[in-house]
Amino acid sequence: MRHSKRIAVGPVQFRIGSDWPEPIAALEQLYAGYPQDEARPADATVCLFAARSWRRWVRASVHSGGDFVVPAALPLPLSMGLLAAEMGMNLQVALGWRRHMLLHASAVARDGRALIMSGESGSGKSTLAALLGEGEWRLMGDEFTLIDPVSGDALAFPRAVSLKNEAIAAVAAQVDAARLGPLMAGTPKGDIRHLIPRAAAIAAMHEPARPALLLFPRFGGAAAIEPMGEGEAFVRLTEASTNYVALGEAGFGALTRLVRETPAFGISYPDSATGIALVEQLWAETK
Amino acid sequence: MGRNKVSAVRIFVDLLAGRREASALAPRDWDGVIGVARSEAMLATLAHRLEGADLPPSVAALFADQRAAAAVAQQQALWEAEMARRALAPQGIEFVLLKGTAYAAAGMACAAGRQIGDLDILVLASDIRRAENALLNAGWEWVKSDPYDDFYYREHMHELPPLIHKSRDRMIDVHHAILPRTHRITPDALALVSDAVASADGFAVLNPADMACHCAAHMLADGDLQGGLRNLWDFHLMTRDFAATDPRFWEQLDRRARLHGLQDAVQRAARLSRDLYGAVVAAGWNGQEASDRWFRQRLFARDDWGRVTRPLLEQAFYIRSHWLRMPPMMLAQHLWTKWRKR
Structure with missing residues (x-):
């Protein structure tokens, strides 16, 4: 070409x-x-x-x-x-891709441990990851999180973050304009603007992190935390994986281990600040 | 592209044929080879062919992924065949596995890394209605809802409209012949089924000569040569291995090809597998045919990004496939109906 x-x-x-x-x-x-x-x-x-x-x-x-x-x-x-x-x-x-189990999920890491957030488009998983990545956390990715079937570790896929609609202004207020791509208005997915992850997150993109917390965020409604059983987390993640079926037994093994070893919660939040507060609270409790 | 640069698709074919050492490739050559192999759905095939070769580390890792994934896919395909057996056997309906699933069930060399799409089975024409009912009762359902397509399949094709299993999401193609009813050639479907042989795990598969006939028919008499490199690779490996175990294989192949009216397709497949993959074919199969040139050009028509080049040649093969499939008036009606529905 x-x-x-x-x-x-x-x-x-x-x-x-x-x-x-x-x-x-x-x-x-x-x-x-x-x-x-x-x-x-x-x-x-x-x-x-x-x-x-x-x-x-x-x-x-x-x-x-x-x-x-x-x-x-x-x-x-x-x-x-x-x-x-x-x-x-x-x-x-x-x-x-077949080397890892792909989850349609965002992830951030701290101290070698990963927080994985899975949800539909509009759940705010990308925005939460982007905002957390501007703070104490290492951004691992806003779209895909890779699970190594052998070790069980989470691996990063830190492409440029795809910010949508209201998230653009929320993040733009916090970052250097040089880290933002051009604004694309009125795309089939709404307004889109890309955010370049921080240099440290890119430099660390090959470092695995141990899954420590699984969240299923939902944007809108009052702040709430709901513990989620292994079974429900498992089923939701099979739906969030693009290659679960193709991996066969290795995929089943990886996902079973992930939901058994990682506490899972559904969270609802009315705004990003509340969402981040809930995340930090749950993170502190799982330590 | 420089004048002397060899295209990625030719390097890919050379690697399969063993004419070129993997270690001789420059890092940038692999981009195109991997892209072409993916476009031909043959990356895992290449990964098997080059297992143990001297490869850049990232290519070796990618190929290991591909081999592992192909092993899982093959297991899933064989499970699907088992599901069909459980649906059809209680009704006393016997079926023969075709194509990728058959190669896997028979443990053939061409099955290594081969992509398997739908489950293809062949039943006697007299069993087709009962097979349809048994599968519908066992959880398969219709894919197509378009009445014209449904009518077309039932009236003119060699298979039922495709069925998909509602919980496993896998397709099955139930054939009662190996070429469309309206095709200029009518292979002997009864002979195919009655002379089938048992594979190691108890599935029926076509006998060696019929299997090679079907492979050639599928590639050269039915389709427009999409996936041609893969079908030709199947043909090359199966004829090589059949001939190695049975010295009279090429004679048998000639006899069965005549029975089915497929001499032209089978002979062309043999010549093309010689020309592309370096196959050693029997005396009497070693001729030259001027028109092979177009087939070779069609098989090599991919750029280094894996995209089909030469759209006119592609179009010509598309038209050829329809021309073989149906008489002219019917073709005109069919294309008119399809065009109006666009």
């Missing part, structure tokens, strides 16, 4: 090709601080391409493909090329 960029996020080495320079330039800005190993072959390929050659110039529309292609995926305008790249990277990992 005409333009390309190599990005390593956690254990995954990507190569991203594009028919246009703009998405690659945007990725170069977001991922400038990530480790570069030119000698390392790519595990996963993402292609951003025009379905018809003239669509490269006229009302340019970006299709996202690569190793795996989802036929129903809608193209995006060139101004949202960065979102297409992000979705492409997610897709290739979700469908292609």
Whole structure:
């Protein structure tokens, strides 16, 4: 492809090709601080391409493909090329990665122990992780958390955090503007702006952390904490995993161990400050 | 791309054929090889082929993941075959496993790392309604709800409309023949079933010559050569191993191919497996055919990002597949109906 960029996020080495320079330039800005190993072959390929050659110039529309292609995926305008790249990277990992059990969950770590937060889009798991990552915590990832079936450890996937809608202003108020990507307004997922994780979080992206607390946040409603049984946590996490079935017995073993060894809670919170207070409270109690 | 640079798909085929050493690849070469292998759904096949080779550490790790994942997938595919047996055996319906699941059940070399999609089985045409009922009673349900597609399958195809199991989410294709009813060629389905053999774990699979005939038919007479490199790899390994255990295998293959009307497909598959994978074929199979060139070009039509190149050639093979599948008037009607529904 005409333009390309190599990005390593956690254990995954990507190569991203594009028919246009703009998405690659945007990725170069977001991922400038990530480790570069030119000698390392790519595990996963993402292609951003025009379905018809003239669509490269006229009302340019970006299709996202690569190793795996989802036929129903809608193209995006060139101004949202960065979102297409992000979705492409997610897709290739979700469908292609087999070394670890993938959880659709955010995670942060402290003292070598991980807090894992799983929830639907809109639960606030990304925002909570981003805000915690600006404090005492190491951001491990806002989208995927990887569980090593052998050791049971959580591994980081700290791609640029995808902030949405109200979360953009909440986080932007706390960070240096140089760590924010361009604002993409009115995407199919709402307004989106990326946050570059702190340098220390990127530098530590290969350090595993022991799962210590599992949370299932829900944004909205009064502050509440509800302990969750192993069975419910197990079922929710099978639904949050993109490769649980494909891993077979190894996936079952990893997930069983995770829910047996890690206390789990559902939390409801009306605003981010309350959410963070609940997290800190539960963390202190599980020590 | 430089003039002298070898394309990733050719390096990939060379690696499978054993014409090129993995250790001779530059780190950047692996990007394209892995991308092409993934696009062909053959990354785990390559991982098996290069097990123990001198590889960059990250490639060795990725290949180990792929081998482990393929082993799980194969176990799941065989479990699905067992589920079909439990649904059909009490009704006295015998079935023959086809394609990937059959290769796995028979412990064949081409099964190593081979991706297995749906469960494909072959039953006698006289059993097809009872097989359908038994599967529906055992938890499978229809995938397609479109009345035209359903009608089309039942009237003209060689299989039931696809069924999916409601709790395991796995598809089954129940065939009563190996090519569509309307195809110019009509293989002898009764002979396929009655001459089937038992695999190690008790499933029926096609006999060696029929299995190679079906593989060639599936690749060259039915489809548009999507997944052609994988089907050709299957054909190459199975004919190599069958011939190694039975010196008269190539004769048998010729005889069965004539019976099924598949000589052209089988002979072309043999020539292509020789040309691409370095297969050693029997005397009398070693000819040259000018039109093979188009097939080779179609099989190699991938760029270093794993994308299909040469859209016109791809389109031509798509049209060819339909041309073989149905008579011209019917093709016109079919395409008209499909076009109006777009």
